[in-house]
Amino acid sequence: MVISTTSEKLxxxxxxxxxxSVLSLHEHxxxxxxxxxxxxxxxxxxxxxxxxxxxxxxxSYIYIEGKFTSSDPTKTCYxxxxxxxxxxxxxxxxxGGEQVAVIRKPGITTALKTxxxxxxxxxxxxxxxxxxxxxxxxxxxDSSSNILSGKLPLKYLMGFAEDYTRGVLNVKxxxxxxxxxxxxxxxxxxxxxxIEINKIEWxxxxxxxxxxxxxxxxxxxxKGNIVFPYERWNLDFSKKLYSAAYYAYENFQKSFYGKDMSxxxxxxxxxLNNPLFVIDCSHQADALKSSTVDINKT
Numbered sequence: 449m450v451i452s453t454t455s456e457k458l459x460x461x462x463x464x465x466x467x468x469s470v471l472s473l474h475e476h477x478x479x480x481x482x483x484x485x486x487x488x489x490x491x492x493x494x495x496x497x498x499x500x501x502x503x504x505x506x507x508s509y510i511y512i513e514g515k516f517t518s519s520d521p522t523k524t525c526y527x528x529x530x531x532x533x534x535x536x537x538x539x540x541x542x543x544g545g546e547q548v549a550v551i552r553k554p555g556i557t558t559a560l561k562t563x564x565x566x567x568x569x570x571x572x573x574x575x576x577x578x579x580x581x582x583x584x585x586x587x588x589x590d591s592s593s594n595i596l597s598g599k600l601p602l603k604y605l606m607g608f609a610e611d612y613t614r615g616v617l618n619v620k621x622x623x624x625x626x627x628x629x630x631x632x633x634x635x636x637x638x639x640x641x642x643i644e645i646n647k648i649e650w651x652x653x654x655x656x657x658x659x660x661x662x663x664x665x666x667x668x669x670x671k672g673n674i675v676f677p678y679e680r681w682n683l684d685f686s687k688k689l690y691s692a693a694y695y696a697y698e699n700f701q702k703s704f705y706g707k708d709m710s711x712x713x714x715x716x717x718x719x720l721n722n723p724l725f726v727i728d729c730s731h732q733a734d735a736l737k738s739s740t741v742d743i744n745k746t
Contacts, residue, residue: 469657470655470661474656476654478494478496480648481493481495484648489628491624491627494625496650500618501654502656502665503617503621503652503654503655505615508601509599509602509651510601510648510650512596513595515594515644516595516642519642520639524638525640526637527596529578529581531635533554533558533577533600533605534628535631536626536628538552538626540623541602541624542621543616562579690723693725696725697726700712
């Protein structure tokens with residue numbers, strides 16, 4: 449319930465305020481590249497290459513689909529509590545080539561986290577993630593087709609997704625999964641069972657801001673860009689205006705090897721037909737040297 453003050457009741461001529469900063473939120477599916485294998489101990493990678501997108505990583509989730517088959521249908525055998533998380537040995541999240549979060553033994557880790565962090569009403573929403581499964585409650589499993597399916601929210605797996613809820617823009621991202629060495633922690637029963645993973649997908653919403661917000665975001669990004677060389681060379685090879693490019697090539701041995709004199713293989717005339725562009729990026733901030741750098745040609 450919204451409580452209005454007496455003074456607010458007099459503001460009859462004020463225009464209503466609507467938040468139109470986000471035009472749309474569309475969920476997109478990202479799949480492992482190549483022909484992934486989902487056998488025990490295999491590594492599966494899902495990448496998001498589109499760096500011009502804003503992604504709602506915090507509310508993203510991993511969709512899993514597979515088959516669960518008991519070796520003897522007449523004996524008791526069912527999916528264990530937190531079965532989906534026990535399918536993995538390790539899950540990593542990387543941003544710009546740098547590791548942001550890693551969770552080892554996610555079945556055990558998320559079980560401990562859930563037991564201390566959630567109440568009974570909250571855990572009901574985790575049933576689709578495999579939490580709360582019992583012998584008589586197998587909601588993520590269809591016994592007629594032996595198909596199991598569910599989702600693991602990133603917030604359920606990794607703490608950073610709970611803490612950082614803003615969109616992520618202009619950086620490559622990747623989820624790396626290591627399948628568990630054994631699936632025996634995924635089920636309980638009198639006999640063994642076979643679990644086959646058929647699908648692992650990353651479901652992420654794309655945030656589409658309205659034009660004004662988009663321009664504001666892009667302008668802030670551009671302020672952080674570093675341009676090499678700092679001044680345009682204004683090259684025109686048809687008029688033999690390329691001395692700046694040749695000078696950078698000619699001085700590479702001095703700057704990189706510390707030589708007193710450079711001895712380039714190509715002279716000025718040879719450079720015209722076989723230009724080799726050298727950009728000196730030395731003597732920069734440590735952040736530029738140690739992080740992944742995207743290069744755009746303009």
